[in-house]
Amino acid sequence: MIAQHPERDQILLENVLSALGNPLRLQIVRVLAESGERSCGSILDGLSKSTLTHHWRVLRDSGVIWQRPAGRENLLSLRREDLDARFPGMLDVLLAAAARNDQGDSHIAAR
Amino acid sequence: MIAQHPERDQILLENVLSALGNPLRLQIVRVLAESGERSCGSILDGLSKSTLTHHWRVLRDSGVIWQRPAGRENLLSLRREDLDARFPGMLDVLLAAAARNDQGDSHIAAR
Numbered sequence: 604m605i606a607q608h609p610e611r612d613q614i615l616l617e618n619v620l621s622a623l624g625n626p627l628r629l630q631i632v633r634v635l636a637e638s639g640e641r642s643c644g645s646i647l648d649g650l651s652k653s654t655l656t657h658h659w660r661v662l663r664d665s666g667v668i669w670q671r672p673a674g675r676e677n678l679l680s681l682r683r684e685d686l687d688a689r690f691p692g693m694l695d696v697l698l699a700a701a702a703r704n705d706q707g708d709s710h711i712a713a714r
Numbered sequence: 715m716i717a718q719h720p721e722r723d724q725i726l727l728e729n730v731l732s733a734l735g736n737p738l739r740l741q742i743v744r745v746l747a748e749s750g751e752r753s754c755g756s757i758l759d760g761l762s763k764s765t766l767t768h769h770w771r772v773l774r775d776s777g778v779i780w781q782r783p784a785g786r787e788n789l790l791s792l793r794r795e796d797l798d799a800r801f802p803g804m805l806d807v808l809l810a811a812a813a814r815n816d817q818g819d820s821h822i823a824a825r
Contacts, residue, residue, distance in 0.1 A: 616815035620808075621735025626728045690811035697731075700801035704727035 605670045605677065607663060611685040614666035619686070622665035628658050629701050632667060632681060636698055640680040642673070716781045716788065718774060722796040725777030730797070733776035739769050740812050743778060743792060747809055751791040753784070 609615075623629055627647065634646050643659060659679065662668040666689075669680045686694045720726075734740055738758065745757050754770065770790065773779040777800075780791045797805045 616808075616811050617735050617737045617740055619735075620731045620740075624728050624730075624732025624735045629728055629731075690807075690814060693807050693811050696801075696804050696807045697727075700727050700804050703801060 605663070605672065608669065609664070609666045611666075611689060614682075614685060614689050616690060618665035619667055619690070622661050622667050623697060625658075625661075628662055628667075629704075631658060631662065631679075633698060633701055635668065635679060635681040636683070636694075640678050642676045642678055643670075644676060646679070716774070716783065719780065720775070720777045722777075722800060725793075725796060725800050727801060729776035730778055730801070733772050733778050734808060736769075736772075739773055739778075740815075742769060742773065742790075744809060744812055746779065746790060746792040747794070747805075751789050753787045753789055754781075755787060757790070 609618075623632065627650075631646055635641060643655065647655065659668070659670055659677070662679075663670045666682060666685065669682055670677050672678075681694075683694060734743065738761075742757055746752060754766065758766065770779070770781055770788070773790075774781045777793060777796065780793055781788050783789075792805075794805060
């Protein structure tokens with residue numbers, strides 16, 4: 604496991620919300636919620652490696668995802684168990700809100 | 715009402731989460747949730763006017779609060795009805811998460 608994952612009880616709400624307060628990172632979390640563990644390169648197309656690396660780091664450091672090396676890639680997964688334990692019900696409500704956000708706002712859906 | 719409040723259907727999840735991804739702004743929202751409309755100056759002590767003005771603007775522009783002038787002050791209130799309509803259940807879950815966040819992390823509670 605790559606360093607700098609906070610322990611469960613070190614996951615802070617403000618860091619999680621700040622990490623999710625970005626359309627790309629919300630999209631990444633939705634993909635991981637639907638599909639389980641994924642390789643870094645298989646989640647979003649058309650973004651530079653440095654941009655993606657930045658977003659993985661924000662999500663990892665805030666405690667939203669696990670990131671672990673596997674060969675030449677990193678595998679990413681949602682820390683659902685930790686987030687559900689720390690803030691019960693929040694992840695599901697936020698995933699539902701993200702789905703509504705898309706429906707209500709065509710410019711997001713078209714990105 | 716001061717300009718730059720988004721309409722209900724223009725409230726975007728990423729903006730709301732980004733606005734709430736800050737300990738001071740989370741605290742402001744908790745105070746407004748408990749006490750209803752409050753004057754700007756009555757919510758947090760010990761912060762400069764420019765710091766507070768910045769936080770009011772972030773909360774207002776994201777659609778989290780109403781801000782309206784009243785005499786020499788502004789009055790603030792939570793846009794609970796709009797947030798509940800746009801993202802059902804989210805505000806209550808986030809307020810509960812904020813309460814847990816405080817309990818689980820003494821350095822936040824001591825701020």
